Amino acid sequence: MTEFLALALFLFTFGVLLIGYPVAFTLSGCALIFAGIGYLTGTFDPVFLEAIPNRIQGTLSNELLVAIPLFVFMGVMLEKSKIAEDLLETMGLVFGGLAGGLGISVTLVGMLLAASTGIVGATVVTMGLLSLPTMLRRGYSPQVATGTICASGTLGQIIPPSIVLVLLGDVISSAYQQSQLDRGIYSPDSVTVGDLFLGALVPGILLVCLYIAYLIMVAIVSPEKVPPIPEEERKVSKELWFQVITVLFPPVMLIVLVLGSILSGIATPTEAASVGSVGAIVLAIFKRMFSLSILKEVLRTTTEVTAMVFLILIGAALFSLVFRGFGGDDIVRDFLTSLPGGVFGAMLLVMLVMFLLGFFLDFIEITFVVVPIVAPILLTMGLDPVWLGIMIALNLQTSFLTPPFGFSLFYLRGVAPDSVSTSDIYRGVMPFIAIQLFVLIMLAIWPQMATWLPETVYG
Template sequence: MIELLPLLLFAFAFIILLVGYPVAFALAGSGLLFALIGYMTGTFDSVFLEAIPNRIQGILSNELLIAIPLFVFMGVMLEKSKIAEELLDTMGQVFGGKPGGLGLSVLIVGMLLAASTGIVGATVVTMGLLALPTMLKRGYSPQVATGVICASGTLGQIIPPSIVLVLLGDVISSAYQQAQLDQGIFAPESVTVGDLFLGALIPGILLVGLYALYIIIIALVAPNKVPPIPEDERKVSRELWMQVLTVLIPPIGLIVLVLGSILGGIATPTEAASVGSVGAIVLAKFKKTLNFSVLQQVLRSTTEVTAMVFMILIGASIFSLVFRGFGGDDLVRDFLTNLPGGMFSALFLVMLVMFLLGFFLDFIEITFVVIPIVAPILLSMGIDPIWLGIMIALNLQTSFLTPPFGFSLFYLRGVAPDSVSTPQIYRGVIPFIAIQIVVIGLLAYYPSLATWLPNLVYG
């Protein structure tokens, strides 16, 4: 019975989550409840409870995690100051003269917005409100329009700079060091957020390129599904290119500045995120969209997201400590290492479980609860930490797209007009899910897609 306590703890927490309790309190509450039961029955060592204050202090003093509110502020400021709206209008004018051009514009703007926010829900909702009515008005097929918006919105999982990769970088680094200590290496190496950013570049660009190729194929095969913008609504070349210079270059320059300073080792992720936040304020002021009301909305959204992330992180830390106190990590390690097929079977099973959990839990919960348990085990089997991090990001991105429970589908359904049916949204994302699976397969077969660039830059 004692050996089953870790499994009962996990099952109990999952049921509480399905009932609808807030994630942070469900994780912390279930952990503390089982710890109390274990302490009273003599099956739980109180030293793990005594470690909770130190763990929380470690979270609050982690300088890397300060990058989260700063990146969120940067993304929300770009969104609330209508820079995203201007980007969409400009890119629509640039590409809109050809069939599929508006779809490509939505993909590019969605990629930029996803990279700056890193929050799937925010990007999908924003693009759904801005782009979906325009695409439908231009005669786009509802399936194509909704598919492009959902797919581009989930790019925040893999396109740097992204808070997803920041969180993954912190957790994977700790797991990698733990795996090395378990193997008797007492001067463990570390994995940085910059490593994950570099590792995500090639898979991310490949993914966006295949998305764009799919839209181009539709434009060639069925142009009536992705018609061009009428000629009388297009701007003349000189006016258009001036608009491109003033609208497109500044936000792209800001993202390149933030990402380049991290990858070049000039600034830490936290320092680069602070530069990005200030840059977003400057852009909003330059666009004359910055006022007290906008600033208030941005600060409120940033505070809400930051509070959510840190409360979940604290709750997940308590849950993980109690899970380890019951010997749960040893139970998982013995199960994965004894699977027939070795490393491949263990990795496949973990990815499958994460994919299914992605239907019910956001990436933050999965990152803080599941990855700290399984990642040290997988890394001790010889799996590259950068490759593992990118595989997890792509896997969760696919999960968030997959019917019937994908998060991005629910987000878009909430803002889509009644004329767009739920089955149309489901059918629209299927080709993009297939593309995701192709990229995951390529990354699994060619790990160098994720590891080559970090090894080249950092040796």
């Protein structure tokens, strides 16, 4: 009966989410309903619910999670200060003379925006509004244009400082400590956000390089799909290079300050995020894009996103307590450890399930609901926590790009002109999905791609 209720709780919650109810209230509401059923049937001990106040207090007092609203504020402020628009215009002029140059510019700007904002939805929408009309007007194939924008926009999942990695850092750290206790080992060591940031650098940069290599290949094989900007429309001069320096230098310096201070250990992610927020305000002031109305809009968006994240956190904490109360974690552990193939079979199944869940759930729900259940089990089986975190992030990034339910595709469809069909978007992302799967397989075969840099820097 207990096993049945644990499975029913998970399936019922997933079904309610698919209907469209708010995630935070669905998680907590379904958990309380099944806790009541379990109490009435004598299969659930309400003592598990006594931990709820401590869980909520721990969530709200977690210094690491304070970085979330600060990074969101930084990203939204940079978006409102038109930095993306200036970067696209300038990089387009630099690379526009080459076949595929405009696509390369979009990829590089997407990488910079990913490192500046870390917000996938905002990046895809911004790039779609600014670059898609220009690419289509220059004669770009709709498939190549939309695929490049979607793929570049989702780099915010893996390029640090990524909000996904910040959230995963907190969850993976807790899972790692739990796995150590399960193995009878007490260790003060844990996984930090800096570890995940370093671990994501090599796979993230490799993705960008492969995206650019694909665009170069298209330019060689089918140059008519990615034509260059006519020379008379480009202003290659000393003024252009001055513009490149003035446009690139401020956001790059901000990225270096934020990311560098975290990786070097000078500042915690929260402290670095606060510096990034102040830096974003300074950049907006210098660009004369700072006003009281913009500040109010940025604060409103930041508050909405932060409230959503923390409500989901609290709902997920309640869900996990009830799920554990029914012995759900033991059921999952027994199932994964009994799979053929051992660790490989368990990891493959978890990655597949997360990939499919990424069609329906946002990364926040997956991070707070699914990862706490499976991560301690996988880590107990001997997997490296940094490698596991990067695999999850890259897997979700691929899922968000995959038709027919990829979130990035929906974001771009919402801002793309009617002349661009949904099938164009679907066909356009296929080569980039293949690239991401290739990198995911490489990371699975060579975990050192994620673990070498953290081990080298932090020893």
